[in-house]
Amino acid sequence: MNSHLRKEIIRYGEMAQACYDSFDFDPHSKYCGTCKYERTHFFERLGMSKQGYTLTRYLYATSNINLPNFFQKSKLGSVWSQHANWMGYMAVATEEEQIRRLGRRDIIIAWRGTVTYLEWIHDLKDILHPAHFRNDSSIKIESGFFDLYTTKEQTCKYCSFSAREQVLAELRRIILRYKEEELSITITEHSLGAALALLNAYDIAEMKLNVLDDGLDITKIPITVFWFSGPRVGNLKFKERCDELGVKVLRVVNVHDKVPTVPGIFANEKFQHQKYIEENISFPWSYAHVGVELALDHTHSPFLKNSNDIRNAHNLEAHLHLVDGKRDIALVNKNCDFLKSDYEVPPNWWQDEHKGMTRTSDGRWVVPERPRVEDLFKVMTRPITLNKCLNMLGRKWNCFSFDMLDFIVVCGMVVVIVRCRSGPVCGRLGPPIREGLRIF
Numbered sequence: 001m002n003s004h005l006r007k008e009i010i011r012y013g014e015m016a017q018a019c020y021d022s023f024d025f026d027p028h029s030k031y032c033g034t035c036k037y038e039r040t041h042f043f044e045r046l047g048m049s050k051q052g053y054t055l056t057r058y059l060y061a062t063s064n065i066n067l068p069n070f071f072q073k074s075k076l077g078s079v080w081s082q083h084a085n086w087m088g089y090m091a092v093a094t095e096e097e098q099i100r101r102l103g104r105r106d107i108i109i110a111w112r113g114t115v116t117y118l119e120w121i122h123d124l125k126d127i128l129h130p131a132h133f134r135n136d137s138s139i140k141i142e143s144g145f146f147d148l149y150t151t152k153e154q155t156c157k158y159c160s161f162s163a164r165e166q167v168l169a170e171l172r173r174i175i176l177r178y179k180e181e182e183l184s185i186t187i188t189e190h191s192l193g194a195a196l197a198l199l200n201a202y203d204i205a206e207m208k209l210n211v212l213d214d215g216l217d218i219t220k221i222p223i224t225v226f227w228f229s230g231p232r233v234g235n236l237k238f239k240e241r242c243d244e245l246g247v248k249v250l251r252v253v254n255v256h257d258k259v260p261t262v263p264g265i266f267a268n269e270k271f272q273h274q275k276y277i278e279e280n281i282s283f284p285w286s287y288a289h290v291g292v293e294l295a296l297d298h299t300h301s302p303f304l305k306n307s308n309d310i311r312n313a314h315n316l317e318a319h320l321h322l323v324d325g326k327r328d329i330a331l332v333n334k335n336c337d338f339l340k341s342d343y344e345v346p347p348n349w350w351q352d353e354h355k356g357m358t359r360t361s362d363g364r365w366v367v368p369e370r371p372r373v374e375d376l377f378k379v380m381t382r383p384i385t386l387n388k389c390l391n392m393l394g395r396k397w398n399c400f401s402f403d404m405l406d407f408i409v410v411c412g413m414v415v416v417i418v419r420c421r422s423g424p425v426c427g428r429l430g431p432p433i434r435e436g437l438r439i440f
Contacts, residue, residue, distance in 0.1 A: 006324055009252060009294075011051070012108075012188040012226040013320045018046050019088050019112040019193065020316070020335065021350065025072055029356070031370055032074035033063070033085045036352070038371050042089065052098025053091040053108060057170045061087045061163040062153040067144050070114060070192055084158035088112045088193065090170050092178075104182040107174055109167060109200060113193030113230075113316075128235055128284060133206045139241050141234040142263060142287070145195045149203075167200060171209055175221070179212055185223045190316040191259060194230025198249065198290060201225045202238070205245035225249040225291065228319055229257050232264045232287035236278050239269065239288040249291025252323065254298055256313040263287050296322040303329050304338050312338040 022042065024031050035058060037045040042055045063071035063085050071085045088111040099105050128140035129147075152162040161169075175183065185204065189197040201223050204210055210221035227249055242249070253260045264287025267274055277283040298304050298318060303325075305312075312318060315336045321327055330345045332338050337347030357365045 001323075009226060009250070009323050010320055010327070012186060013190075013228060013252070013316065013323070014048070015051070015091075015108060015110050016113070016188045016190050016193070016226070016228060017316055017320070018042075018048060019110055019189070021046055023072075023086065023112060026355070027073070027075045029367070030074050030076045030079045032079070033072045034080055035086045035089075036356075036370075039089075043091075052093055052095035053106075054094040055089050055091045056174065057090045057166070059087045059089060059109075059111070059163055059166050060084045060158040061148055062151050062156065062159040064153055065144070065147040065151050067148060067192075070148075081156055081158050083153045083156035086112065087163055087196070088189070090167065090174075092174055102184070104184045105178050106184045106186055107171065109171075109185070109187045109197070111187070111189035111193035111196040111200070113189050113191030128286075131202075131206075131234070131238065133203055136237075136241075139234065139237045141199060141238060142195070142232075145192075145199055145233060149196060149199050163196070164200075164203065168203070168207065168209065171204065175209065175212070183221045185210060185221055186226065187223070188226040188228075189230070190228040190319075191230060191314065194227045195233045197225050197227060198230070198233045198242075198247075201247045201249070202234075202242050202245070205247050206241070220246070223247050227251045227291065228316055229253055229259055229314055231259055231262050232268065232289055234288070235286050236269070236274050236288040239290045242290045247290070251289060251291050251293045252296065252319055253293060254296050254313050254319060254322065256298060258310055259314055260289070294323075298322060298338075301325065303340060303343065304332070305340055307338060309336075309338075312336050 022035050022037050022045070024034055024036050026032050035042070039055050039058055043049050043051060043053065062083050063073065064083055073079075088109070091108045091110075093099050093102065093106040093108075127143040129143040130137040131139045131141050131146070133139075149164050150162050152165070153159045171185070185201075187197040187201050205223055210223055212219040212221065223246070225247065229252065251260070264285065267277060267283055267286040269288040274286055274288065278286050296319060298313060299306065301322060303321070304318065307313075315332070315338060317331050317334050318336070318338055321329065321332050329339060329343060330349075333345045333347050334350035335348055339345050339347075354365075356367060358368050359365055
């Protein structure tokens with residue numbers, strides 16, 4: 001394998017692994033289902049400060065959908081949210097050395113998957129749902145993935161906007177800020193998160209968010225997906241449309257892992273008559289993988305057990321070990337028991353010291369209160385012209401009486417003060433505008 005490609009796979013694989021390492025899986029914690037670290041210290045707490053990225057946003061999704069074995073919920077009565085789970089993060093390359101090395105400013109989107117629990121596979125109904133991201137109902141996506149990506153919960157401040165709305169709004173903001181530079185969009189994840197990564201990449205390309213048009217030149221920001229051991233996402237039409245849009249996907253799989261074989265056991269990209277049965281029979285369980293596959297085999301590693309545990313074959317750290325055998329082998333056993341006992345690395349060793357308990361000044365052990373889970377809801381004001389506002393949203397509005405708008409973000413709602421010739425008028429933006437804005 002090319003050494004530069006190997007390094008890139010490892011780098012983006014570690015970005016995906018960061019979602020697991022920072023996620024609170026503890027059902028006895030009132031913060032179960034969220035990220036353990038503040039956004040501003042995320043990479044620092046994970047020992048990844050040298051990656052050269054700045055985290056810009058956390059992503060959330062509602063757990064009120066039919067994937068009960070995927071979401072993590074606390075057993076306690078008082079919890080941070082009854083409806084939401086933390087789903088990943090967005091970051092942008094900010095260190096000059098990293099930008100020079102890549103030759104561009106990279107925007108990364110990392111989606112959380114499942115580190116050990118594979119019961120969510122049984123929740124998949126194999127039901128294909130029209131994507132509705134363009135006027136073509138023949139492009140279809142597995143309904144569970146579609147719901148996870150697009151569903152919102154109006155009563156919850158963390159997922160009153162869907163995961164889709166959150167990620168697209170933040171992407172618009174970052175692209176607008178750096179539109180004069182050469183950019184790239186890289187999406188990474190493992191397991192069920194890999195399904196979201198591919199769906200997200202298709203959505204960005206279909207919505208043409210990666211197309212910049214200044215009136216003279218049209219620039220297309222490349223979209224790349226580093227996909228680790230995920231399931232199939234959509235039908236053959238979905239695969240063909242991703243190829244047509246130029247979405248580049250590298251699928252890294254362990255040949256002994258069962259997750260990449262579902263859904264679509266009976267009709268998939270390996271079936272030579274798949275196109276015929278989709279177009280002529282409307283077969284409802286036809287799925288196809290997207291992109292190029294990099295096949296790995298854990299039985300070829302002298303460090304790993306000959307294990308029949310399907311969770312080991314699915315483990316992300318094991319995949320990264322197979323890509324680069326020179327990585328620290330102890331990382332394999334972070335969340336599993338896959339290394340041979342000869343190497344004396346305990347299984348499942350990645351955990352918080354004292355399970356997050358701290359000792360107070362009077363000698364008592366307590367679970368400390370965490371800072372507010374996300375700082376999306378802080379109050380701040382920013383004046384902006386109406387035309388600039390509408391340009392940010394990609395909308396046209398024939399109005400000339402408004403001179404300035406002051407935006408104030410309060411509890412996730414953008415409150416607008418309109419300054420016009422007759423004096424200030426107070427009001428609230430409707431959903432079409434609110435969903436397109438992200439104010440810092």
